[in-house]
Amino acid sequence: MAQGPTITTIAERAGVSIASVSRVLNGLPTRQETVRKVMAAAEELGYVRNAVARSLKSRRTHQVAFAMADVGNPAYLAMLREIQPVLKAAGYRLVLHSTGAVVADEIDVLHSLGERYVDGMIMVPLRVTEAHLQMLAAARAPVVVIGSVPEGTPVDNVRADSRTGVRLAVDHLHALGRRRIALVNGPTDTVPGAARGAAYREALAELGLPYDEELVEIGDFYRAEGGRAVAALLNRVSDVDALMCANDLIALGALDVLRAAGKRVPEDVAVVGMDDTDLAAASWPSLTSVSLGSAERGRVAAELLLDRLQQGEHEPRVVTVPPRLVVRASTTPEPPAVRGVPEAFGAAGRQSRSTEGGGTS
């Protein structure tokens, strides 16, 4: 781990100047003889380019940051898994920032862009505050935001459409004949919570169903909380025949509680989750879930960023990724054999990339 060889070491050994070495290493036109000597010296010394010095001169680090609250969250993970290969293919390294649920950390991360250790950044903010907007406007490197940002913010923006997503789910439940469709939401002071609450209301209105406050329960986006919320709901109203859950975890909690209460899913109560995580396919009964296209949003964000890194300045772009309803056993009354079994296996196919090797010993 001593001092690695530098361009200067090579120059001495090959008996040429450092400029020539650099030219050879960069494939610039050079006499054949010189190329040979330099290559030989580099080879013998086991030379590797110093990325730091290179970056200093070229003002390019070939690194991109991805910042979100927590890698463990399946939605962020899905994005990450798409972002990574896109960046890698373009020759960029990925710097990961897990900011936790702390908004101040997100601001910090944006600020750190000034350190120029990355060429650009993809960020999924928890909330978009005034401070965010200021930092985004002043950012020293291109940023792509996944999530909604007001018109006029000078960054590329990739959005989901949870309104339409909720609509898809509610329509589906309605089409199955359900009329007492409850909403189990997360906190309404979060962006997703608020959006999903509003969308639920809208969807009911469009279908001509009444909005009944009794049918709305607020918990948090976790399994245990979801379970508690559903328990409270069942205590209050007895004729619920469908649960629209703001999240797959909430839906899993719902399944726990329904099972304990002796209700059959989907015969007595149909359940829909949201985000279409791996858990949805793994649960029993498998969970109908609204996919908000996390993976695709990740891919699109990466592409937008690369585009900007390569093309330079242009108008900020906004891309909205459409949601998709993935129907599984928790809503389809009697899954036809064709649908039930292949689903189990089909799901495995979807997951296969996530499971190479399966562990380490």
Next chain:
Amino acid sequence: MAQGPTITTIAERAGVSIASVSRVLNGLPTRQETVRKVMAAAEELGYVRNAVARSLKSRRTHQVAFAMADVGNPAYLAMLREIQPVLKAAGYRLVLHSTGAVVADEIDVLHSLGERYVDGMIMVPLRVTEAHLQMLAAARAPVVVIGSVPEGTPVDNVRADSRTGVRLAVDHLHALGRRRIALVNGPTDTVPGAARGAAYREALAELGLPYDEELVEIGDFYRAEGGRAVAALLNRVSDVDALMCANDLIALGALDVLRAAGKRVPEDVAVVGMDDTDLAAASWPSLTSVSLGSAERGRVAAELLLDRLQQGEHEPRVVTVPPRLVVRASTTPEPPAVRGVPEAFGAAGRQSRSTEGGGTS
């Protein structure tokens, strides 16, 4: 996004030399008056230190790489989630390398250490080949390997103990009265596959049970493959009363097939998975699973690396993390109420960190 201010800009504005600016910014002893002027100038200009230039001079990037096959794999993800905060707390950024299942990529990543864009690396190799060992010996920065590496390799090493893990599971099944315990393994030319196969054999021997080739089925570490393997197994032998699966996904596939075949779990067949992923708690029935301590291995690896980065040279260390059997409904014959329900909720607690916010709109 123009040219950011540098130390020179500040020096001019404050009417001092760049050396003074640097001293002030680094908190070295300086006259109060100068400190004031420099701070004021830096403030007005919105100066941020250039990390690249800094690294070039200091030979420290404050970045650490984590390299594994695929972030989507729950085992690696669990490691990542522990590694990240440890590094962050110590002031290091995390560079993520997803190498895919390609061994050559791992070698590449090790080679790229010579570029000095990171101060060190944590790696989880798929396989440890001769090429790996050579690169590890010649690595230009400290490396911690998660997985087993031969004696004498000059790197810190964090190991799981899948032998003991399998033993725990088989003992558990045996204690429950099961005697026809089958193994559903992944490919035996992978490290985990081989280790688990051998451990199964050993465990049976210790219990005085015969090793019956009929009871071993090889598939792959995916859900669909696992299902197929179990189907084949059931076709061949009819009296299987327990399945030791080399992986949670295989176990999920097993549940699919058993359910389709009308076998009750755990009454007719008990099922044990391995890795104790989030899926284990989410499935129905919830899955008894052997935890190989991925999270802890990640944390330990990060700590070892930091230690080496800060302390410098010392003998390579080897740490083995003990496995743990997490008992759930897929093996406990009649989960007492106390055990069944809290499990569902307890599981949510375990997962809570992975689900802040639950999605983005």
Next chain:
DNA sequence: CGAAACACCGTAAACGTTTACAGATCCTTG
């Protein structure tokens, strides 16, 4: 009051590259 001690600061070199520019070498051609 002069010298020694001290506090502070600026100059310049260094980290390892890339690259503009000009000098050296070679070949071509009249």
Next chain:
DNA sequence: CAAGGATCTGTAAACGTTTACGGTGTTTCG
């Protein structure tokens, strides 16, 4: 054979920091 051009190469500056060293100005003390 000389001049011109084409080709290749070396010198040096630059990227933005940190830091060793020596210089200046102030204080302290004999």
